[in-house]
Amino acid sequence: xxxxxxxxxxxxxxxxxxxxxxxxxxxxxxxxxxxxxxxxxxxxxxxxxxxxxxxxxxxxxxxxxxxxxxxxxxxxxxxxxxxxxxxxxxxxxxxxxxxxxxxxxxxxxxxxxxxxxxxxxxxxxxxxxxxxxxxxxxxxxxxxxxxxxxxxxxxxxxxxxxxxxxxxxxxxxxxxxxxxxxxxxxxxxxxxxxxxxxxxxxxxxxxxxxxxxxxxxxxxxxxxxxxxxxxxxxxxxxxxxxxxxxxxxxxxxxxx
Ligand SMILES: NC(=O)c1ccc[n+]([C@@H]2O[C@H](COP(=O)([O-])OP(=O)(O)OC[C@H]3O[C@@H](n4cnc5c(N)ncnc54)[C@H](O)[C@@H]3O)[C@@H](O)[C@H]2O)c1
Numbered sequence: 001x002x003x004x005x006x007x008x009x010x011x012x013x014x015x016x017x018x019x020x021x022x023x024x025x026x027x028x029x030x031x032x033x034x035x036x037x038x039x040x041x042x043x044x045x046x047x048x049x050x051x052x053x054x055x056x057x058x059x060x061x062x063x064x065x066x067x068x069x070x071x072x073x074x075x076x077x078x079x080x081x082x083x084x085x086x087x088x089x090x091x092x093x094x095x096x097x098x099x100x101x102x103x104x105x106x107x108x109x110x111x112x113x114x115x116x117x118x119x120x121x122x123x124x125x126x127x128x129x130x131x132x133x134x135x136x137x138x139x140x141x142x143x144x145x146x147x148x149x150x151x152x153x154x155x156x157x158x159x160x161x162x163x164x165x166x167x168x169x170x171x172x173x174x175x176x177x178x179x180x181x182x183x184x185x186x187x188x189x190x191x192x193x194x195x196x197x198x199x200x201x202x203x204x205x206x207x208x209x210x211x212x213x214x215x216x217x218x219x220x221x222x223x224x225x226x227x228x229x230x231x232x233x234x235x236x237x238x239x240x241x242x243x244x245x246x247x248x249x250x251x252x253x254x255x256x
Contacts, residue, residue, distance in 0.1 A: 110159065
């Protein structure tokens with residue numbers, strides 16, 4: 001098992017990729033600290049971990065909640081080996097539709113919340129002289145034109161930049177920081193994008209999915225497990241000499 005005796009925090013663990021990552025890590029032997037703003041989905045994921053999870057309701061837009069998350073994890077397990085910064089928000093918006101409130105909302109979770117989770121978890125990892133941080137960015141952060149909106153793409157560009165700077169500033173403490181840039185992945189966020197296409201183009205859901213997948217070289221969108229596979233690799237000792245990288249998992253949509 002990859003994560004025997006490892007303590008892993010996963011943010012946004014109630015649904016989509018975060019849920020898949022938390023369950024994969026638990027199956028591989030980790031004790032998973034589930035950080036999620038939605039109480040109902042948090043409870044559901046906790047039950048699915050089969051006793052390997054600990055739930056801490058957390059809104060990562062709130063720094064007090066992040067501090068509470070880290071202290072509860074350390075209190076329960078004495079250490080933090082892995083942080084997966086997965087929680088993220090967006091909605092479909094045209095260039096002229098983005099408001100200041102939209103901007104603040106997306107940055108408060110995707111960029112600000114993600115950074116302070118990294119900083120607070122890294123404070124613990126520094127004492128251990130070991131740690132793995134995996135940030136979930138997006139191909140939007142590399143300029144993928146099919147992004148949900150421009151501000152969201154900016155938050156994900158910030159994640160890619162912070163992954164590099166975090167990696168360079170934490171390397172001396174033996175902490176690895178890498179990012180995953182998913183392409184279209186079948187989660188609630190994906191459904192939101194598909195329903196946008198359904199309403200705009202007056203087509204069926206099936207047709208919207210078919211048209212979207214036809215643009216992907218390998219011909220399909222990701223399952224959340226495609227992302228969990230990469231997260232499990234990057235959080236494991238197999239990736240000990242990899243840091244500062246942002247890996248696309250997207251069926252070949254983007255090349256850099
Ligand atoms: N689905 C895609 O196609 C896609 C593509 C590229 C990147 N991403 C990124 O992947 C990550 C996961 O997305 P997903 O598709 O699984 O989304 P999702 O909406 O299915 O799940 C996200 C989870 O994060 C939680 N969350 C939202 N705000 C939070 C907050 N402030 N604090 C704590 N938890 C919060 C939600 O309640 C939800 O359970 C996000 O960072 C997203 O931007 C998704």
